Amino acid sequence: MEQTTENIYKFGIIGCGLMGREFASSVARWCHLAEMDVKPEIVAVCDSNPDILKWYTNNFDSIEQVTSDYKELLSNDNVDAVYIAVPHNLHQEFYCAAIEAGKHLLGEKPFGIDKAANDVITECINKHPGVFVRCSSESPFFPALQKVGKMIEEDVFGAILEVNSGFLHSSDMDFSKPINWKRMLKFNGEYGCMGDLGMHALHMPFKAGLIPKNVRAILSNVVEERPDGKGGMAKCETWDNATLFCETVETKSGNEFPMTIKTQRIAPGNKNTWYLEIIGTKTSVKWSSKQLNTLEILEYTGGEQAWQVIDMGHEMAYKSITGGIFEAGFSDSILQMWAAFLYELNHGKPISKFAGCVTPAEVALSHKLFTASLESQKNSSVVNI
Numbered sequence: 587m588e589q590t591t592e593n594i595y596k597f598g599i600i601g602c603g604l605m606g607r608e609f610a611s612s613v614a615r616w617c618h619l620a621e622m623d624v625k626p627e628i629v630a631v632c633d634s635n636p637d638i639l640k641w642y643t644n645n646f647d648s649i650e651q652v653t654s655d656y657k658e659l660l661s662n663d664n665v666d667a668v669y670i671a672v673p674h675n676l677h678q679e680f681y682c683a684a685i686e687a688g689k690h691l692l693g694e695k696p697f698g699i700d701k702a703a704n705d706v707i708t709e710c711i712n713k714h715p716g717v718f719v720r721c722s723s724e725s726p727f728f729p730a731l732q733k734v735g736k737m738i739e740e741d742v743f744g745a746i747l748e749v750n751s752g753f754l755h756s757s758d759m760d761f762s763k764p765i766n767w768k769r770m771l772k773f774n775g776e777y778g779c780m781g782d783l784g785m786h787a788l789h790m791p792f793k794a795g796l797i798p799k800n801v802r803a804i805l806s807n808v809v810e811e812r813p814d815g816k817g818g819m820a821k822c823e824t825w826d827n828a829t830l831f832c833e834t835v836e837t838k839s840g841n842e843f844p845m846t847i848k849t850q851r852i853a854p855g856n857k858n859t860w861y862l863e864i865i866g867t868k869t870s871v872k873w874s875s876k877q878l879n880t881l882e883i884l885e886y887t888g889g890e891q892a893w894q895v896i897d898m899g900h901e902m903a904y905k906s907i908t909g910g911i912f913e914a915g916f917s918d919s920i921l922q923m924w925a926a927f928l929y930e931l932n933h934g935k936p937i938s939k940f941a942g943c944v945t946p947a948e949v950a951l952s953h954k955l956f957t958a959s960l961e962s963q964k965n966s967s968v969v970n971i
């Protein structure tokens with residue numbers, strides 16, 4: 587239970603909106619982690635909107651630098667690492683500048699507005715091997731998914747028959763909701779909902795070495811215009827919903843099977859649902875964030891086929907002070923992701939395979955898949971990856 591704080595990494599946050607606050611809140615409750623020998627401290631914040639920075643300075647005495655210029659923050663020698671959570675059109679410029687300044691980086695997905703931007707970021711990472719870079723994606727840190735990760739490592743599934751993974755929400759169901767940057771091509775990119783939600787759906791399959799060989803994608807633009815918030819209407823050009831049908835190879839066994847990846851912003855009945863199903867000849871699992879702490883497992887040993895329903899407790903990858911029987915939630919998964927980033931930065935590897943953040947190679951693969959999906963939609967074709 588004793589927490590040592592030998593290694594402190596001084597952080598700057600660039601982009602202090604929705605996700606910037608989640609990181610700051612994780613820093614504030616770092617004492618929740620029982621056995622960490624490394625700790626973040628926020629010393630600098632940057633956002634082009636000065637109003638939102640007051641929440642940070644009101645809550646964090648450690649902040650020494652407040653700026654609207656990200657270059658100013660990156661030239662601060664007291665900053666060791668940065669979290670960057672800005673609109674997608676800024677990823678390439680900001681991430682490369684951070685890496686070139688020698689700052690360790692946790693960057694938000696999709697890690698570049700398109701494949702060309704991601705290729706430039708990847709090249710920059712390769713030129714600076716001393717800088718630790720990972721992509722943000724918190725969903726696999728829920729206890730049920732950590733258990734699935736262990737099951738994958740223990741090879742319990744037999745031959746995998748099918749994998750279904752997705753992220754469905756409905757924050758665009760209200761057609762009268764004014765447009766924001768996440769629905770504009772210029773800021774969000776051509777990927778649309780895939781860029782927003784795709785990395786979350788791909789995180790577990792990619793860590794498991796389940797690699798799409800090709801894709802047939804069906805993308806839908808359901809809402810073509812939205813109120814512009816100024817009394818007029820604005821074009822809403824990004825893809826709202828995507829279903830990707832992938833012929834997939836399990837790298838370990840060479841077995842092939844179908845995998846569907848769904849990312850939807852207009853999914854009636856789903857506020858923010860992430861799900862994963864792995865169907866195998868020996869073992870199958872089903873999980874949905876609708877019942878965050880429930881894992882369904884079917885083990886076939888001959889005889890009846892019965893689904894077991896398991897209540898997960900607070901079985902976190904990075905030990906927490908919370909009692910083992912208590913439920914986990916969204917902010918716990920964010921705290922765990924940050925524990926994973928700092929643990930790997932400090933120790934050179936994650937505490938276990940599925941308790942690691944998304945790597946640059948996994949991100950690059952997601953860009954290949956999304957780019958192939960755009961081509962597949964355009965030509966109604968199956969596209970090799």
Ligand SMILES: NC(=O)c1ccc[n+]([C@@H]2O[C@H](COP(=O)([O-])OP(=O)(O)OC[C@H]3O[C@@H](n4cnc5c(N)ncnc54)[C@H](O)[C@@H]3O)[C@@H](O)[C@H]2O)c1
Pocket residue numbers: 600601602603604605606632633634635638654656670671672673674676694695696722723724781782
């Ligand atoms: N991991 C997740 O679960 C998750 C959830 C939502 C969003 N995201 C990702 O996080 C990133 C940011 O999304 P968000 O929801 O926090 O958006 P947001 O709009 O709430 O925050 C973005 C912030 O960037 C600031 N900004 C814009 N231009 C800037 C500039 N030139 N210099 C400095 N600051 C600037 C904005 O003022 C805003 O405060 C995106 O990449 C998005 O895909 C991740």
